[in-house]
Amino acid sequence: MTANSNGQPQPLENDRLLKALARQPVDRTPVWMMRQAGRYLPEYREVRAQAGSFMDLCRNAELACEVTLQPLERYPLDAAILFSDILTIPDAMGLGLYFETGEGPKFRKPLRTAADVASVSAPDAERDLDYVMNAVRTIRRELNGRVPLIGFSGSPWTLATYMVEGGSSKDFRHIKSMLYGEPQALHTLLGVLATAVTDYLNAQIRAGAQVVQIFDTWGGALSTPAYRDFSLAYMQRIVGGLIREHEGRRVPVILFTKNGGQWLESIAESGCDAVGLDWSTELHEARRRVGHQVALQGNLDPNVLFAPPAQIRAEVERLLKSFGVGEGHVFNLGHGISQFTDPDHVTAFLDALHELSPAYHQ
Numbered sequence: 385m386t387a388n389s390n391g392q393p394q395p396l397e398n399d400r401l402l403k404a405l406a407r408q409p410v411d412r413t414p415v416w417m418m419r420q421a422g423r424y425l426p427e428y429r430e431v432r433a434q435a436g437s438f439m440d441l442c443r444n445a446e447l448a449c450e451v452t453l454q455p456l457e458r459y460p461l462d463a464a465i466l467f468s469d470i471l472t473i474p475d476a477m478g479l480g481l482y483f484e485t486g487e488g489p490k491f492r493k494p495l496r497t498a499a500d501v502a503s504v505s506a507p508d509a510e511r512d513l514d515y516v517m518n519a520v521r522t523i524r525r526e527l528n529g530r531v532p533l534i535g536f537s538g539s540p541w542t543l544a545t546y547m548v549e550g551g552s553s554k555d556f557r558h559i560k561s562m563l564y565g566e567p568q569a570l571h572t573l574l575g576v577l578a579t580a581v582t583d584y585l586n587a588q589i590r591a592g593a594q595v596v597q598i599f600d601t602w603g604g605a606l607s608t609p610a611y612r613d614f615s616l617a618y619m620q621r622i623v624g625g626l627i628r629e630h631e632g633r634r635v636p637v638i639l640f641t642k643n644g645g646q647w648l649e650s651i652a653e654s655g656c657d658a659v660g661l662d663w664s665t666e667l668h669e670a671r672r673r674v675g676h677q678v679a680l681q682g683n684l685d686p687n688v689l690f691a692p693p694a695q696i697r698a699e700v701e702r703l704l705k706s707f708g709v710g711e712g713h714v715f716n717l718g719h720g721i722s723q724f725t726d727p728d729h730v731t732a733f734l735d736a737l738h739e740l741s742p743a744y745h746q
């Protein structure tokens with residue numbers, strides 16, 4: 385399901401996201417939510433219980449497609465995001481991913497030494513991650529042009545944090561020991577991951593992903609020079625290696641470094657089309673600093689969705705005003721939606737956005 389037989393791109397019923405990413409005029413601000421498919425939805429919990437483990441769900445193309453589409457059945461969203469996880473790459477590299485309830489992801493074989501690092505290589509995405517490409521193709525077929533499909537990957541740095549720590553971490557003790565003590569070993573690992581991520585995202589694009597986002601969830605834990613050398617440099621390498629046009633359309637790239645607001649100018653210079661922002665950066669500031677170069681995505685604090693609808697609406701209005709009139713804004717949360725969110729509060733959020741945002745696109 386790529387192009388029509390005449391080679392034309394499949395028409396998109398709703399191309400607001402692609403327009404906004406290209407900073408072209410739209411009738412209202414497009415919106416999607418990070419982690420929009422997930423545990424806050426009762427229908428997700430039902431399919432998840434059927435599937436067995438979380439990775440069983442990711443590996444089943446039909447079920448992964450079903451949960452990808454669930455938020456679109458409920459809400460007027462402008463994009464679908466592939467249901468998968470950033471840790472599929474290290475899993476395919478043989479680190480033994482598993483999920484411990486309440487404790488998040490873990491690896492049986494973390495990489496702690498230069499010798500551990502030397503023992504791993506980039507997986508072949510088409511072969512070793514074929515279940516992800518099957519899910520992408522299935523979702524594209526079922527979406528049938530309703531909205532664009534976003535593919536994604538973790539950044540090399542963010543993947544490396546899980547691979548070296550062996551799971552989630554608060555202090556990044558092991559990976560920072562490697563960064564400061566054995567920087568060459570870490571550079572070797574990040575180089576392998578940059579190759580792996582480029583190959584993985586290009587395979588997703590060939591399978592039908594129309595936009596890709598790189599999640600650099602832990603870039604903000606680095607010093608400024610370390611961010612430049614150990615995170616941004618590798619994302620830049622990836623952006624340079626991606627397929628930028630497919631099915632007759634540009635494939636935009638969104639870079640999201642959580643807590644990366646202080647490095648906006650450098651991120652915008654990476655060659656990406658858009659920068660994702662968490663709530664610690666003001667949209668008007670970001671627009672002033674880099675808005676001539678890239679689109680901006682964000683940045684509602686997901687915790688706002690715990691407040692009553694009137695407060696949610698006020699915060700949506702504040703963010704629309706902050707970006708101001710004009711093009712190049714994709715509305716999103718500043719990080720993933722919490723599993724404890726009331727689905728009706730998401731309705732309130734989107735109702736407010738759809739009512740208020742047309743005034744910013746005259």
Ligand code: CP3
Binds near residue numbers: 418422599
């Ligand atoms: O956005 C979407 O709807 C697409 C799906 C998606 C998931 N993970 C599904 C998921 C995406 C884009 C991710 C990315 C991801 N995974 C990131 C980067 C984004 C971010 O939030 O910073 C990270 C750091 C991970 C690693 C990971 N996977 C964590 C920390 C967890 C949570 C573990 C837990 O038990 O809370 C996961 C598991 C995971 N990935 C779930 C979902 C819906 C929950 C698993 C379940 O259903 O039991």
